[in-house]
Amino acid sequence: MTYFPEEVVEHIFDFLGSHRDRNTVSTVCKAWYQVERLSRQNVFVGNCYAIRPERVMARFPRMKSLSVKGKPHFADFNLVPYDWGGYALPWIEAAARSCAGLEELRLKRMVVTDDGLELLARSFPNFKSLVLVSCDGFSTDGLAAIATYCRGLRELDLQENEVDDHGRQWLNCFPDSCTSLISLNFACLKGEVNTGSLERLVARSPNLRSLKLNRAISVESLNKILARAPHLVDLGTGSFTVDHRAEAYHRLMNSFPKCKSLRSLSGFWDASPRCLKALYPVCINLTVLNLSYAPAIPGDDLIKLICHCFKLQKLWVLDCIGDKGLAVVASTCKELQELRVFPSDIYGAGNTSVTEEGLVAVSSGCPKLNSVLYFCYQMTNSALIAVAKNCPHFIRFRLCILDPGKPDPLTNLPLDEGFGAIVRSCKNLRRLSLSGLLTDQVFLYIGMHAKCLEMLSIAFAGNSDKGMIYVLDGCKNLRKLEIRDCPFGDGALLKDVAKYETMRSLWMSSCEVTLGGCKALAAKMPRLNVEIINESDDFEESKENLVDVHKVEKIYVYRSVAGPRNDAPEFVWTL
Amino acid sequence: MSPPLEHDYIGLSELPPAAAVPGTGEEGALNLKETELRLGLPGSESPSRKDKVGLTLELLPKSFASGSKRGYSDAIDGAGKWGLSAGEGGSEVDLGKGGGLFSPRGEKAAAGGGQLPGQGNAGREPAVNAAGQERKAAAPVRGSVAHDRVMAPAAKAQVVGWPPIRSYRKNTMAINPSKIKDDDDGKQGIGCLYVKVSMDGAPYLRKVDLKTCNNYKELSSSLEKMFSCFTLGQCGSHGIPCKDGLSESRLTDLLNGSEYVVTYEDKDGDWMLVGDVPWEMFTDSCRRLRIMKGSDAIGLAPRAMEKCKNKN
Numbered sequence: 001m002t003y004f005p006e007e008v009v010e011h012i013f014d015f016l017g018s019h020r021d022r023n024t025v026s027t028v029c030k031a032w033y034q035v036e037r038l039s040r041q042n043v044f045v046g047n048c049y050a051i052r053p054e055r056v057m058a059r060f061p062r063m064k065s066l067s068v069k070g071k072p073h074f075a076d077f078n079l080v081p082y083d084w085g086g087y088a089l090p091w092i093e094a095a096a097r098s099c100a101g102l103e104e105l106r107l108k109r110m111v112v113t114d115d116g117l118e119l120l121a122r123s124f125p126n127f128k129s130l131v132l133v134s135c136d137g138f139s140t141d142g143l144a145a146i147a148t149y150c151r152g153l154r155e156l157d158l159q160e161n162e163v164d165d166h167g168r169q170w171l172n173c174f175p176d177s178c179t180s181l182i183s184l185n186f187a188c189l190k191g192e193v194n195t196g197s198l199e200r201l202v203a204r205s206p207n208l209r210s211l212k213l214n215r216a217i218s219v220e221s222l223n224k225i226l227a228r229a230p231h232l233v234d235l236g237t238g239s240f241t242v243d244h245r246a247e248a249y250h251r252l253m254n255s256f257p258k259c260k261s262l263r264s265l266s267g268f269w270d271a272s273p274r275c276l277k278a279l280y281p282v283c284i285n286l287t288v289l290n291l292s293y294a295p296a297i298p299g300d301d302l303i304k305l306i307c308h309c310f311k312l313q314k315l316w317v318l319d320c321i322g323d324k325g326l327a328v329v330a331s332t333c334k335e336l337q338e339l340r341v342f343p344s345d346i347y348g349a350g351n352t353s354v355t356e357e358g359l360v361a362v363s364s365g366c367p368k369l370n371s372v373l374y375f376c377y378q379m380t381n382s383a384l385i386a387v388a389k390n391c392p393h394f395i396r397f398r399l400c401i402l403d404p405g406k407p408d409p410l411t412n413l414p415l416d417e418g419f420g421a422i423v424r425s426c427k428n429l430r431r432l433s434l435s436g437l438l439t440d441q442v443f444l445y446i447g448m449h450a451k452c453l454e455m456l457s458i459a460f461a462g463n464s465d466k467g468m469i470y471v472l473d474g475c476k477n478l479r480k481l482e483i484r485d486c487p488f489g490d491g492a493l494l495k496d497v498a499k500y501e502t503m504r505s506l507w508m509s510s511c512e513v514t515l516g517g518c519k520a521l522a523a524k525m526p527r528l529n530v531e532i533i534n535e536s537d538d539f540e541e542s543k544e545n546l547v548d549v550h551k552v553e554k555i556y557v558y559r560s561v562a563g564p565r566n567d568a569p570e571f572v573w574t575l
Numbered sequence: 576m577s578p579p580l581e582h583d584y585i586g587l588s589e590l591p592p593a594a595a596v597p598g599t600g601e602e603g604a605l606n607l608k609e610t611e612l613r614l615g616l617p618g619s620e621s622p623s624r625k626d627k628v629g630l631t632l633e634l635l636p637k638s639f640a641s642g643s644k645r646g647y648s649d650a651i652d653g654a655g656k657w658g659l660s661a662g663e664g665g666s667e668v669d670l671g672k673g674g675g676l677f678s679p680r681g682e683k684a685a686a687g688g689g690q691l692p693g694q695g696n697a698g699r700e701p702a703v704n705a706a707g708q709e710r711k712a713a714a715p716v717r718g719s720v721a722h723d724r725v726m727a728p729a730a731k732a733q734v735v736g737w738p739p740i741r742s743y744r745k746n747t748m749a750i751n752p753s754k755i756k757d758d759d760d761g762k763q764g765i766g767c768l769y770v771k772v773s774m775d776g777a778p779y780l781r782k783v784d785l786k787t788c789n790n791y792k793e794l795s796s797s798l799e800k801m802f803s804c805f806t807l808g809q810c811g812s813h814g815i816p817c818k819d820g821l822s823e824s825r826l827t828d829l830l831n832g833s834e835y836v837v838t839y840e841d842k843d844g845d846w847m848l849v850g851d852v853p854w855e856m857f858t859d860s861c862r863r864l865r866i867m868k869g870s871d872a873i874g875l876a877p878r879a880m881e882k883c884k885n886k887n
Binding site for chain 1: 736
């Protein structure tokens with residue numbers, strides 16, 4: 001194919017959708033490498049420390065869309081100290097210098113500052129879309145800069161970020177000339193916004209299709225907004241609670257029938273059962289419903305809503321839905337692909353009303369189910385075996401039994417057989433999270449059968465190094481492995497060190513790995529960054545005193561062509 | 576088959592897990608020590624077994640005999656609806672679920688036939704090591720697992736990063752007040768009523784679900800379990816005698832006559848002494864609890880006295 005003109009090769013590459021495919025073709029020969037790199041527009045960097053930003057910009061000068069991820073996944077659960085790293089500014093600066101044509105930036109689990117946002121806003125004249133997921137470090141001042149300077153902004157999507165509230169004026173910064181918004185999501189902001197400004201912004205945005213309001217937005221405002229934006233496809237409702245005697249309530253009841261395009265609903269921060277009734281007219285067309293922030297809705301009211309949602313594809317709920325509610329989901333939502341059931345009672349004494357029965361019911365009733373995240377207090381092997389049989393098409397299966405190390409309550413056995421059935425049956429499984437009482441046996445099964453597995457999360461499981469070794473040996477496509485509180489030590493860590501260069505990252509915390517083991521790994525594999533996180537106060541002094549047999553609390557190992565990072569805080573020690 | 580041992584809390588045992596969970600492991604010792612859940616604040620050294628045992632011993636008062644045990648278990652039973660379909664034993668077995676985060680090892684030990692710590696395990700092993708039927712024999716003592724659940728709230732709070740829920744979600748749900756009610760319908764929006772409990776001198780606050788208690792006595796024992804680790808050594812050592820004829824309405828018996836007094840903030844923002852009003856009225860109006868030193872509570876006495884006078 002090298003004798004085709006470059007334009008033709010480039011055109012052929014256009015048909016390659018995934019990053020992986022484009023990465024692969026670029027390794028065929030130098031000519032293809034050149035064609036590919038000059039034509040790539042969407043760049044994805046899975047680990048911001050795997051490569052320096054400048055190298056990315058140099059390789060892909062025509063980049064239009066950049067996606068970067070920072071902190072390890074377990075940072076979501078407070079296992080990574082606050083200022084570990086993952087700074088966005090170097091990426092924004094490098095792009096500002098070399099890729100002025102940037103149009104989209106998507107950051108996940110990174111530290112973004114107001115300065116960074118301002119630099120972003122001022123540097124890219126064609127900038128269209130900013131998506132920040134689980135980031136922190138910025139405030140509404142940064143948002144004001146984006147609103148002010150990004151002419152032609154189409155998308156501002158803030159998902160579950162920690163944003164400092166410096167006042168409500170940021171929304172006013174969208175100039176009157178800004179009429180291009182398609183998607184605006186500020187659901188994670190804690191503060192108020194100027195509702196008049198918001199309504200005017202909505203009124204002058206004819207292309208607005210996705211709007212997610214924060215908790216501070218009242219039903220009164222929601223009514224006005226819906227009146228101005230009847231073409232919304234995706235709505236985050238704001239607080240969604242109002243006294244049923246108020247006029248706003250009656251207006252709410254009449255607001256939704258006009259929204260014929262509505263397909264996706266979320267928010268419901270303080271939603272009351274009465275207000276949910278407003279949704280009945282649109283239920284029948286809903287494909288996405290996220291009620292996972294609405295603890296005030298009891299199971300019966302959830303059922304009343306869901307029993308109309310025949311087209312639902314994605315459902316996120318709290319466990320107050322109960323097994324009974326999940327049975328209704330099973331019989332109603334035949335198009336369901338993704339289900340997430342979150343616990344409503346995290347600190348309590350186990351007052352949950354979903355058990356293994358609910359999961360089995362949904363697996364049995366929803367033939368298209370391929371992605372599950374399920375929090376419950378108990379699970380049995382027989383239930384898992386039934387689920388595996390019902391749903392061989394799982395791509396993601398994440399089960400969290402809230403008591404670590406809890407066995408099957410019927411038989412008192414570990415859940416090895418249940419999860420074994422899952423990996424045996426679901427040949428396309430890409431992501432798996434385990435919980436409950438598990439021995440090395442389950443890892444034997446995973447190594448044997450989970451050939452497509454890319455991400456595995458393990459907690460409080462296993463008996464010996466063998467468990468981890470089974471996984472490293474058998475899972476050929478493994479990219480991310482994260483382990484906490486398991487008895488895996490140096491033997492497992494060092495068994496196949498070359499494996500880690502085929503993976504994005506390895507996280508181990510509260511395991512049996514020692515300093516000596518980490519040093520050995522770092523010595524053997526220079527292209528891995530072996531980072532030790534030690535949060536004790538006297539870390540600096542103790543560094544000299546640390547003997548090789550000391551166990552390390554947390555290690556994060558990742559492949560990198562950038563060498564050890566230069567922004568590591570003092571509690572991170574790169575070997 | 577040996578009769579189940581009498582014990583009043585979960586048994587933490589040094590027993591090799593093979594005995595605790597018969598028929599599971601390929602090897603004799605599953606070495607569950609590695610996976611055992613360790614109590615302790617993040618960053619602290621994991622406490623030794625002995626320490627843990629010490630902690631749990633104190634958490635349950637010695638008087639936790641069958642009678643009161645059943646009382647608490649009724650409270651849990653009413654709240655949850657887990658049916659252990661193995662159909663063994665009595666109601667205690669039905670309680671063998673739920674939030675027992677305290678120690679998986681403890682659970683396994685209990686399930687296998689728990690032991691009192693420090694006692695010889697030899698006597699128990701043979702029974703448990705017999706054929707699979709032993710599991711059924713062991714089932715009745717699973718009732719002790721109920722006590723795991725009892726201690727669950729205390730232990731649960733201490734495992735960093737568990738359950739694996741994004742901190743954003745945890746923070747958001749924490750703000751979601753459990754006091755949201757659909758007043759007009761007269762029904763509770765949710766089945767729990769969490770209020771913050773602070774204790775003078777304690778490094779962190781706790782939350783207690785008033786719905787899991789049916790009366791002041793149960794609240795008293797819940798609070799005691801939560802905070803006894805801070806009053807260890809002070810229980811019963813001394814106490815400001817709170818006579819004045821109001822002792823039955825004060826909860827100083829809460830902590831065995833120590834110098835603490837339980838107060839609450841009501842809907843109006845006033846700090847009141849716990850125990851004066853009927854239980855339902857209390858749960859309706861209570862916004863948060865505070866366990867304060869008796870010496871600080873002197874100022875509350877007049878109000879309580881007035882209420883008493885008004886009642887009479």
